[in-house]
Amino acid sequence: MGHRLSKIYTRTGDSGTTGLGDGSRVAKDDLRIAALGDVDELNSCIGVLRAQITASSIQDKTMWDKSLSLIQHWLFDLGGEVCIPNYHLVLPVSVEFLETEIDRMNEALPMLKDFILPSGSLSCSYAHQARSVCRRAERSLMTVQSRDQNIQPASLQLLNRLSDWLFVASRALQRAEGGTEVLWQKNINDTI
Structure with a gap:
């Protein structure tokens, strides 16, 4: 890779454009750049989730860390x-891994009969936050794809399956920390 990041500021973006990896320049509000930012934000959210799990009392931290590192x-x-x-860099094996992990985590969870609120322990809540950012990244990537900008199916599938993985992970993390889901109450106004 060499010394690609030897100088962090280049001033080339001062006019409102940024460079793509193929050398072309686009506006900083280009759909592709917006999608890239959403994917970057999602990756940062996963990093925060990893840090929280490391700091928590959850068992099997190594298993969680391995999965989150892959992600x-x-x-x-x-x-x-x-x-x-x-x-194209994303491979179908990533989607298959997430599906296997979803099935594994789901086996230990009770059947979900109600909607749950994105709440609970810190790890659970960070997983929910990452899930919502993942859905936004998926929408952004779909927008790029809809403009005929050649996003491969495996990339869209990765984000779709990752949001499912994060949902199931939030449930598993909540239980790993000794809690249960916070359920949505249909008639909450009746309790006021």
């Missing part, structure tokens, strides 16, 4: 895809 690497690959038009 962060896949999101970085996805960012590379978004940054370099017509370049």
Whole structure:
């Protein structure tokens, strides 16, 4: 890779454009740049979730860290895809891994009969926050795809499955910390 980041500021973006990985320049509010920012924000949220799990009393921290590390690497690959038009880095194995993990986590959880609120322990809440950012990143990427900008199906599937993984992970993390989900109450106004 060499010394690509030897100088952090370049001043090339001062006019409101930024460079893509293929050398082309686009406006900083380009749909592709917005999607790239959403993927980057999601990766940061996953980093915060990893840090919270490390600091928590949750068992199997190594298992959680391994999964979250893989996810962060896949999101970085996805960012590379978004940054370099017509370049593909995300592999279907990432989607398959998430599906296997969802099934594994779900086996230990009770059937969900009600909607749950994005609340609970810190780890659970960070997983919910990452899930909502993941859904936004998925919408942004879909917008880029709808403009015929060559986003491969595996990339969209990765974000779709990751949001599912984060939902199930939030439930598993809540239980791992000794709690249960915070359920939505249909007639909450009746309790006032």
